[in-house]
Amino acid sequence: MCRHFAYLGPVVPLPQLVLAPPYGLLEQSYRPRRQRHGNVNVDGFGVGWYPTNDPTPVRYRRAVPIWTDANLAQVLCTVHTAAALGAVRSATPGLAGGEEAAAPFTAGPWLFSHNGALPGWPAPADELAADVPVSRLLAEGASTDSTLLWALLRHRLEAGADPVRAVAEVTVRARRIPGARVNLLLHTGTEIVATAAGDSLCYLTGQHPGPDGNPARGVIVASEPFDDSDGWIDVPDDHLVHVTPTDLTLHHLAELAPADRPLAEVP
DSSP states (O other), rough: OEEEEEEEEEEEEEEHHSSSTTTSSSHHHHOSSSSSSSSSSOOOOEEEOOOOSSOOOEEEEESSOOOOTTHHHHHHHTEEEEEEEEEEEOOOOOOOOOGGGGGGGETTTEEOOOOOTTTTTTHHHHHHHTTSOOHHHHHTTTSSSSHHHHHHHHHHHHHTTOHHHHHHHHHHHTTTTTEEEEEEEEOOOOOEEEEEEESSEEEEEEEEEOOOEEEEEEEEEEESSSSTTTTTOOOOTEEEEEOOOEEEEEHHHHHHTTTTOOOOOOO
């Protein structure tokens, strides 16, 4: 399993999202408080963010525990952003390692992370990858359940699918595998789409530290709370959170992608 978060709101210093929170991504790497599977997340990490007025994200990721990277604070200290996604990885035994296996995964305007596992790997790939070109799977690099899910989702996004519908369908399809845990997190730069499907997820709306030290309004969606404030709201299992600059909506996955409805065709 892993821990991940996404932010959308006013421009804030990136270290205040990644390094400063008392129970943020750094703390969650070695002492997560709500992780249901696994105890630590030391098999790599990554942070992606959207520069001002640029729809293409920048990504920094490593294959080491986040606290061992002496360069991270220096890399992030100059970054101010209105949209970001970060993750720390706990590798499933038997799956590939290295930076290519660490989230966030990216293509075009998207950042993506998967918190969970597909039991019985690599057998689940036979069914899930049926409508994805082999060239797309090979292009993802590392052979893991997360890169498979990213390939499946990216294939649909690049075909023009609505991000909410695409994330819901991939999640529901993967959940057909017994014991599958499929918390997906997608950032488009202007919206966040996240699912709670087998592990914890919550969100916080309201005041966050701005670049001038004054409170600013934004939304954080995360595997677990960054602090002990009362504003964090748990997302029920099998639900999807959709965040835009003006709204936050919660949907049951069955409403968006009923298990008995055929998946949308992908060109």
